[in-house]
Amino acid sequence: xxxxxxxxxxxxxxxxxxxxxxxxxxxxxxxxxxxxxxxxxxxxxxxxxxxxxxxxxxxxxxxxxxxxxxxxxxxxxxxxxxxxxxxxxxxxxxxxxxxxxxxxxxxxxxxxxxxxxxxxxxxxxxxxxxxxxxxxxxxxxxxxxxxxxxxxxxxxxxxxxxxxxxxxxxxxxxxxxxxxxxxxxxxxxxxxxxxxxxxxxxxxxxxxxxxxxxxxxxxxxxxxxxx
Amino acid sequence: xxxxxxxxxxxxxxxxxxxxxxxxxxxxxxxxxxxxxxxxxxxxxxxxxxxxxxxxxxxxxxxxxxxxxxxxxxxxxxxxxxxxxxxxxxxxxxxxxxxxxxxxxxxxxxxxxxxxxxxxxxxxxxxxxxxxxxxxxxxxxxxxxxxxxxxxxxxxxxxxxxxxxxxxxxxxxxxxxxxxxxxxxxxxxxxxxxxxxxxxxxxxxxxxxxxxxxxxxxxxxxxxxxxxxxxxxxxxxxxxxxxxxxxxxxxxxxxxxxxxxxxxxxxxxxxxxxxxxxxxxxxxxxxxxx
Numbered sequence: 250x251x252x253x254x255x256x257x258x259x260x261x262x263x264x265x266x267x268x269x270x271x272x273x274x275x276x277x278x279x280x281x282x283x284x285x286x287x288x289x290x291x292x293x294x295x296x297x298x299x300x301x302x303x304x305x306x307x308x309x310x311x312x313x314x315x316x317x318x319x320x321x322x323x324x325x326x327x328x329x330x331x332x333x334x335x336x337x338x339x340x341x342x343x344x345x346x347x348x349x350x351x352x353x354x355x356x357x358x359x360x361x362x363x364x365x366x367x368x369x370x371x372x373x374x375x376x377x378x379x380x381x382x383x384x385x386x387x388x389x390x391x392x393x394x395x396x397x398x399x400x401x402x403x404x405x406x407x408x409x410x411x412x413x414x415x416x417x418x419x420x421x422x423x424x425x426x427x428x429x430x431x432x433x434x435x436x437x438x439x440x441x442x443x444x445x446x447x448x449x450x451x452x453x454x455x456x457x458x459x460x461x462x463x464x465x466x467x468x469x470x471x472x473x474x475x476x
Numbered sequence: 477x478x479x480x481x482x483x484x485x486x487x488x489x490x491x492x493x494x495x496x497x498x499x500x501x502x503x504x505x506x507x508x509x510x511x512x513x514x515x516x517x518x519x520x521x522x523x524x525x526x527x528x529x530x531x532x533x534x535x536x537x538x539x540x541x542x543x544x545x546x547x548x549x550x551x552x553x554x555x556x557x558x559x560x561x562x563x564x565x566x567x568x569x570x571x572x573x574x575x576x577x578x579x580x581x582x583x584x585x586x587x588x589x590x591x592x593x594x595x596x597x598x599x600x601x602x603x604x605x606x607x608x609x610x611x612x613x614x615x616x617x618x619x620x621x622x623x624x625x626x627x628x629x630x631x632x633x634x635x636x637x638x639x640x641x642x643x644x645x646x647x648x649x650x651x652x653x654x655x656x657x658x659x660x661x662x663x664x665x666x667x668x669x670x671x672x673x674x675x676x677x678x679x680x681x682x683x684x685x686x687x688x689x690x691x692x693x694x695x696x697x698x699x700x701x702x703x704x705x706x707x708x709x710x711x712x713x714x715x716x717x718x719x720x721x722x723x724x725x726x727x728x729x730x731x732x733x734x735x736x737x738x739x740x741x742x743x744x745x746x747x748x749x750x751x752x753x754x755x756x757x758x759x760x761x762x763x764x765x766x
Contacts, residue, residue: 259511352603356642357511358523382577388552388598390580416579418550418722420738 260312260360261286264451265297266400267308268441269366270412271378271393275431275462278366279438280308281400281446281473283454293454293475300466302327303337305367306459307347310398311385312360319359322350340367344381344389351387358385362397368461376463391417393427400445400452407441431462439471446473520643532718534680535582535593536688536708537649539658539673540696543729544651546591547705548582549680549713549741550721552598578721587612589732590628590652595678596645596665604646608632625652625659629669637667647677653728680712680719687711698727702736710748713741 267280280297283290298308299320307323309316326346330338338346344365351359365381382395393414396404415423427434435458442456453476458469513519535548582594584605592608594601611631615623623631629650636646646665653659662670662677674692676684687708696704702725709723723744725736 348599348602352599353508355599355603355644356508356520356523384599386597386599388580388602390577392577392579416550416722416738416740418579418581418724418738419740420724420735 260315262311262360262399263291263313264399265310266396266398266404266442266445266449266452267297267310267362267364268396268404268408268438269308269364269380269382269394270408270427270429270434270438271366271380272427272429272431272434273378274368274376275434275460276306276366276368276378276380277431277434277438277458277460278306278308278364279442279456279458280310280398281442281452281454281456283452284313285451288450290454296457298457298459299324300459301338301343301365302340302367304370304461305338305340305343305365306461306466307363307365308397309361309363311362315359316361319350319361319363323347326350339370340365340379340381341369341391343367344379344391347381347383348387348389351383351385355386360385362401364395364397366459366461368463378461396441398452400442400449403445403448404441407444408437411437431460435460435469442471442473523643532716533582533595533678534676534684534709534712534716534719535595535649535678536674536676536681536684536705537593537651537660538675538688538692538701538705539660540692540694540701542698542701543653543727544591544658544660545701545705546583546593546649546651546726546728546733547709548593548724549709549719550578550580550582550724551713551719552577552580553718580721583724583726585733586628586650586652589622589654589728590625590650591726591728591733593649593651593677595647600644600646600665601648604632604635605648607635622654624654624656625650625661626654626671628652629659629661629663633663633667633669636663636665640665640667649675649677651728653730653732658728676708676712678712678719680709680716683712683715684708698736702727706737706739706744707748710741710744714745 264285265281265283269278278298282295284292284295297310298306300306301323327338347365362385363383367379369377369379380392380395381389382392383389394408394412412427438458446453453473456471456473460467511519532553533549537544537546580598584592584594586592586605586609592605608631612623612628644665648663650661650663660672662675676688691704705725706723713719720741722738723741724738726733727736
């Protein structure tokens with residue numbers, strides 16, 4: 250009997266794009282709301298963003314079943330942390346938790362491409378925006394902005410052009426957060442999605458934006474092309 | 477015939493104990509859920525293709541009179557399939573080779589007197605170096621003295637050996653300063669561990685070796701050694717497409733490690749090879765004045 254190839258895959262790609270930008274005292278996290286499979290659209294109204302803690306928000310594209318499982322694991326771990334330490338997890342701590350959670354499935358990965366955004370709450374960085382970007386198995390780094398998902402290749406060069414910040418590895422160190430104001434950053438994000446929608450079939454319908462700053466968190470929607 | 481039970485020695489088996497006991501969780505080798513599949517290797521190959529860990533790099537380290545010099549670039553490239561390739565119908569594969577990041581930290585600070593370099597899978601290197609840092613700290617607390625570089629590299633090598641064949645990709649150098657002086661070990665995911673005085677790892681390593689080997693001398697001063705390391709990384713990034721970004725140089729001495737420099741390799745090019753105005757332009761300028 251000839252060797253049979255696997256004809257069922259545990260993975261699927263539901264498409265979508267996520268973007269996050271860190272500012273001096275704010276953080277913008279955005280994701281489109283289209284969920285697709287193959288050439289079909291499953292729904293136009295699906296949120297890829299979740300608020301994990303007071304000051305941490307995660308947006309993920311890829312396989313939404315894995316994303317949902319990952320969100321549940323992180324939410325449960327955060328609850329445990331709150332019970333044990335009587336405080337909310339900081340964004341950098343959540344970032345490392347996400348990295349470890351992803352790596353513990355190193356041999357059966359979460360097909361989830363994440364960006365974590367929030368406000369730093371330690372020491373002299375208190376209140377500064379922070380964005381962490383991940384690959385699917387948990388390698389991560391703190392950056393000033395990031396895009397993940399099907400539209401990432403379209404958006405990243407544009408953000409590089411508009412926001413290119415000095416590398417955090419340079420010595421003497423230069424600040425990585427963007428000098429843009431909150432309004433300008435939100436405008437930039439809207440532009441990114443509008444352009445990505447034009448060229449990427451998996452991005453469109455609506456973009457959901459969450460903005461974290463000192464006064465709290467607010468949500469905004471913008472309509473995108475539905476074709 | 478009674479068989480001797482070696483399960484207690486097996487580092488990859490989870491330590492039996494209370495699940496809530498955090499100590500057990502930290503001390504035991506992390507236990508990973510494995511996919512239930514007939515073809516583990518095929519699944520791993522496909523999974524690695526899908527997640528394509530960030531790779532491509534140049535790192536180097538060498539021992540000299542004043543300790544160890546460690547340097548690395550900062551580019552991470554990622555090739556991968558966008559849409560899943562295991563489906564029978566509709567195989568719509570896009571192979572992507574883009575620079576996933578220009579600012580990946582490839583020199584990992586295990587503790588204040590030991591550094592690890594990253595080459596291969598970024599997640600693998602980050603996770604296991606962090607795990608090594610935890611183990612080194614526990615050793616310090618248990619034995620009231622710092623762990624030696626030989627000991628730390630052995631801990632890492634043993635762990636990687638136990639995951640041999642499962643698709644981890646780690647090519648790392650452990651550099652540190654302990655009671656017996658400067659120490660440098662190369663450890664990889666095949667389970668190899670080598671002690672040495674000069675190493676370079678990654679896709680750009682042949683180029684870095686060329687510059688490093690020709691300029692090396694044990695009696696270099698700290699500044700000269702740093703410049704040699706920086707230059708070697710620059711030349712590797714020039715010729716190797718998978719290396720680039722920022723060249724970081726660290727020095728590990730008796731007092732611990734210190735970051736000496738972080739320079740953008742694009743700018744380094746113009747400082748080493750400044751543009752001279754060409755003779756044609758010079759003539760045109762002269763004509764205009766006349």
